[in-house]
Amino acid sequence: MVLKIFFPQCCNMADSGLLIGRWLPGHDSAVVLAVIHYPFIPGQVKKYLSQMRSETDVDLTVLGSWSMPKEGQEGMDSFLKDLSTIFPHNRWLKISREVGKSGFHCDMVGNEGTLFTDKSKGKDESIPNGEKDGGDNGGSKKIIFIHYDQRKVMLSQLHPVHEAIQNSKAEPSELRAMFQTVSHSQALFFLDRYDDGPLKTTHWQSEGREASIVVELLKQGSVPLCMLITWMLSVWHWICGIRILNTRPIQFISSKLSTCVQLGHRTEHLQTVASPKKATGHMDFMRKANIFVSFFVDMALGLLLISWLYRENRIGQFANTLVPVADHVAKELQELLQWLMGAPAGLKMNKALDEVLGRFFLYHIHLWISYIHLMSPFIEMILWYVGLSACLGLTFALSVLSDIVALLTFHIYCFYVYGARLYCLKIYGLASLWRLFRGKKWNVLRQRVDSCSYDLDQLFIGTLLFTILLFLLPTTALYYLVFTLLRLVVVLFQGLIHLSVDLINSFPLFAMGLRVCRPYRLAEGVKFRVLTQEPGTPLHLLMEINPIKCSTVVQFYRTPTYSCYPRDSWGALCKKLFVGELIYPWRHKSSTKMD
Structure with a gap:
């Protein structure tokens, strides 16, 4: 049997601690999201995970321990080994890394103390309780580490390759479940090293969250602007609702004039952009963004035409x-x-x-x-x-x-x-x-x-x-x-x-801009390449995102x-x-x- 561990590249050099993530249901795979550093109190970790589960709707748990050798932490391995008895688990991962090597060592402990080893090590480990796993070769498993760029996966949207996959009500695939797990765990990445909290974590934003004063000012100014646009649209609808404008000859003439048709079309666009309702999903957000950028470019081209x-x-x-x-x-x-x-x-x-x-x-x-x-x-x-x-x-x-x-x-x-x-x-x-x-x-x-x-x-x-x-x-x-x-x-x-x-x-100007400037935001699939394969360590693969084609962007987001x-x-x-x-x-x- 094969155990796949999706490991973020930002955690490769993290200090020793606990691995926070999720076991993918229906798949023999685990997604590592962050590393909680030592020192910590187990009760505070449980409280923090309970809070994150309620905010993210993701079944976050302690996957195991992460050991990174460091001066002054000689007894860290034994301390992390004892933590498996404190946190409830079905499987406990023990991942360690040696200085000077790029590969990891990994063992997995079952809920009854059964030790499953990696077949790639080429040696047999003892099974304390004498129980065998149902897989091949007794209690051995093939462990594969899949390294991914957490920032790109967090910000990307994985599109279905076929329409049948999009419309199916079956369980999501392993890769789609992994992308959804990372994207839905946004609240987990708010804690960085500058926060004065009891826990210190490593993830893609642990070095400090990106912020922009211009973006914050635009967010604050968009609220009164949307209210003004909504009021202007209500006045416009009142004018259009005048009885004399709804007579049959005027409606017939206005339906044949391109200017009147375009005016009604842009009114619908402004209603969509200025709507106080928050975007419910990716497609709703992309539609509003494309309409806004199209309206902005249209206004800019119009002003250039006037100046000429x-x-x-x-x-x-x-x-x-x-x-x-x-x-x-x-x-x-x-x-x-x-x-x-x-x-x-x-x-x-x-x-x-x-x-x-x-x-x-x-x-x-x-x-x-x-x-x-x-x-x-x-x-x-x-x-x-x-x-x-x-x-x-x-x-x-x-x-x-x-x-x-x-x-x-x-x-x-x-x-x-x-x-x-x-x-x-x-x-x-x-x-x-x-x-x-x-x-x-x-x-x-x-x-x-x-x-x-x-x-x-x-x-x-x-x-x-x-x-x-x-x-x-x-x-x-x-x-x-x-x-x-x-x-x-x-x-x-x-x-x-x-x-x-x-x-x-x-x-779709906004979607095409994402495809050109940040192609990972619109992903069609992924590709893997071998990162390292050292003797005595599991296979390490690097997952890279394949962007969708430009023609597909135009067809999908038009x-x-x-x-x-x-x-x-x-x-x-x-x-x-x-x-x-x-x-x-x-x-x-x-x-x-x-x-």
């Missing part, structure tokens, strides 16, 4: 450029319509329908340019106030930019809707009339195609309509194709903006958020474009089942 916009009168330059650009776009669209009203690419179009559609779209362009010129004196002032939205974050500025692009290209959207509706009407009309020729019809109630008999008048009218729609289809399809391509260019540009906003909102991705697949999207159904880019993932 309002320097050297760039707002005025943009305003002076906007009207000429709008005129240029209108001129290009007019030339495009003139080209379509002629013989585009040598195609023979229906002259009457071509003239009607061309004049109809030209009139829309004329209306839109007149509106832009009417608003031109106020554009600079509008842009000046709109640019201040960047003080709420770069995501707000990008959302406002997306809405401005949507408003400036509204005429293109109208052209696309007109062309798509007309094209879709002809496609479905041709499909229905084609079923008429084959003696079929669409059953609306049963959602299927059934057989049907038609008379001569119905067949004559159907043939006439089919011929008209078929010969008018190329002209309609050409206009639909041109304006659909223009609309897709606008949607692509808005999609890039929305992707940028989504990236800032959801990217903040759920809305997205501009269409709810349909690429195949369904192409099918909609072919039959002329409208593509609505404002459908978000929040309306579908999120992964």
Whole structure:
């Protein structure tokens, strides 16, 4: 049988004393957490362990004794040996270290005085009570020391490799139980050598706990700041609860504006960060930290954008450029319509329908340019106030930019809707009339195609309509194709903006910072390497932490958020474009089942 002892590296040179730790239930393993130095009073040690059990919810106990030779402590071994009769135990470890050797000697005493030896010593020890262990080779055990960095294990979070392990209700594995034991024993590490107490211990913080005046001031200042944010959010919810703002037209418009959606999203983030409830677990803490860092970075980028916009009168330059650009776009669209009203690419179009559609779209362009010129004196002032939205974050500025692009290209959207509706009407009309020729019809109630008999008048009218729609289809399809391509260019540009906003909102900056600066904080597993293997001593292994991959960090800690991705697949999207159904880019993932 193999006995594994997880031993902290910070205790390798500790003074002689008692080993404090825990026996892992269901495993033949022990986790050493600290060493209590001599001199001590056994009653004070029992009282201290009882207090630690209530504070840590960990079954802490005295695992055994630790002997480190030192001048003036020649009788320490016999004193520590007698302590096994004072502290209740099932197994008692006697670990000692000789000067000049890196390996340890270890013996284990059973609850009835049975002595179990390490097989690696190559010698047989006597068994005082004549009892044999149930393992191989009588009372001998293979003892392995696993040295670990207590600070890294204390601060790390061991992630499951598979989802089945995470969702299973079975007992945790030996390695996970070891990590949980160290992380839940935080109260045990508060006692350091500078405390004037009856006990002196050695652990990863025994040299003095780290502290920062800046961190303490931030903790003290975060309480009134969170109260202020909570009050401001309550006022904002009261404003949003006004009856006139909850009418259906206003709710419909606000749900389609990217700025309003982003404002609601950031409000939820502020509620999460400013919540007085303490984080209940690792995932809750990481979510709050990622949201806070994302909000901080967003605000910083927004302030940088403001400092760039309002320097050297760039707002005025943009305003002076906007009207000429709008005129240029209108001129290009007019030339495009003139080209379509002629013989585009040598195609023979229906002259009457071509003239009607061309004049109809030209009139829309004329209306839109007149509106832009009417608003031109106020554009600079509008842009000046709109640019201040960047003080709420770069995501707000990008959302406002997306809405401005949507408003400036509204005429293109109208052209696309007109062309798509007309094209879709002809496609479905041709499909229905084609079923008429084959003696079929669409059953609306049963959602299927059934057989049907038609008379001569119905067949004559159907043939006439089919011929008209078929010969008018190329002209309609050409206009639909041109304006659909223009609309897709606008949607692509808005999609890039929305992707940028989504990236800032959801990217786990805090978790990625931990992965880069302190990779041991997010552990995927561990690896072992042989530390020393001296003759007559147990095997010593060093446990090192394997950090999780960066892609796993992004996938695991990504903040759920809305997205501009269409709810349909690429195949369904192409099918909609072919039959002329409208593509609505404002459908978000929040309306579908999120992964």
